[in-house]
Amino acid sequence: EAGVAQSPRYKIIEKRQSVAFWCNPISGHATLYWYQQILGQGPKLLIQFQNNGVVDDSQLPKDRFSAERLKGVDSTLKIQPAKLEDSAVYLCASSLAPGVNEKLFFGSGTQLSVL
Amino acid sequence: QKEVEQNSGPLSVPEGAIASLNCTYSDRGSQSFFWYRQYSGKSPELIMSIYSNGDKEDGRFTAQLNKASQYVSLLIRDSQPSDSATYLCAVKRNNDMRFGAGTRLTVKP
Numbered sequence: 001e002a003g004v005a006q007s008p009r010y011k012i013i014e015k016r017q018s019v020a021f022w023c024n025p026i027s028g029h030a031t032l033y034w035y036q037q038i039l040g041q042g043p044k045l046l047i048q049f050q051n052n053g054v055v056d057d058s059q060l061p062k063d064r065f066s067a068e069r070l071k072g073v074d075s076t077l078k079i080q081p082a083k084l085e086d087s088a089v090y091l092c093a094s095s096l097a098p099g100v101n102e103k104l105f106f107g108s109g110t111q112l113s114v115l
Numbered sequence: 116q117k118e119v120e121q122n123s124g125p126l127s128v129p130e131g132a133i134a135s136l137n138c139t140y141s142d143r144g145s146q147s148f149f150w151y152r153q154y155s156g157k158s159p160e161l162i163m164s165i166y167s168n169g170d171k172e173d174g175r176f177t178a179q180l181n182k183a184s185q186y187v188s189l190l191i192r193d194s195q196p197s198d199s200a201t202y203l204c205a206v207k208r209n210n211d212m213r214f215g216a217g218t219r220l221t222v223k224p
Contacts, residue, residue, distance in 0.1 A: 042119070042203050042214030043159065055210055091158055098210050103149075106158035 004107035018080035025094030138204030
């Protein structure tokens with residue numbers, strides 16, 4: 001079974017530039033998450049999709065971050081304009097369905113460096 | 116107070132010993148609890164989940180949950196150098212999952 005696919009693996013940009021990340025979840029997984037993991041910290045949820053609808057985006061900095069999941073499959077996360085503090089690993093995760101017992105499967109992440 | 120709190124470590128144990136990792140959480144309504152392992156430069160992978168008070172064993176791993184004390188732990192028996200990683204505790208209530216900052220474990224040969 002193929003895992004969660006993410007690209008690119010690494011990205012280096014200058015502040016005020018824009019960047020986009022792509023995620024393709026495990027086939028059949030209805031729920032998709034974007035997490036931000038700053039070095040030395042645990043993952044922090046940015047946005048959660050159920051199919052192509054947003055379930056939770058309360059921690060997404062909407063003035064600069066946007067995400068979409070067209071057709072309820074793959075998803076893109078965009079940052080525009082980037083700030084130095086956006087340097088982090090951006091993890092995509094998916095699960096079969098939401099619920100207290102759900103198990104998340106993570107992709108390999110995109111490491112973003114903002115200079 | 117952090118929502119999910121873990122000692123950052125590093126925790127160092129000799130090969131073959133028991134490693135004990137601890138986690139406390141602030142939300143009494145939390146419903147499910149997870150332990151993820153994250154190797155350096157890699158993404159987290161689920162190793163244990165627990166939903167009710169008591170112990171749950173899976174191979175060399177045992178998760179322990181005490182909801183009254185808002186405490187969850189992970190024991191790793193017969194620790195191996197390959198267990199060296201950061202262990203993330205995650206706590207979930209409804210759709211909301213919160214992660215701790217993780218405990219870095221080093222198993223010395």
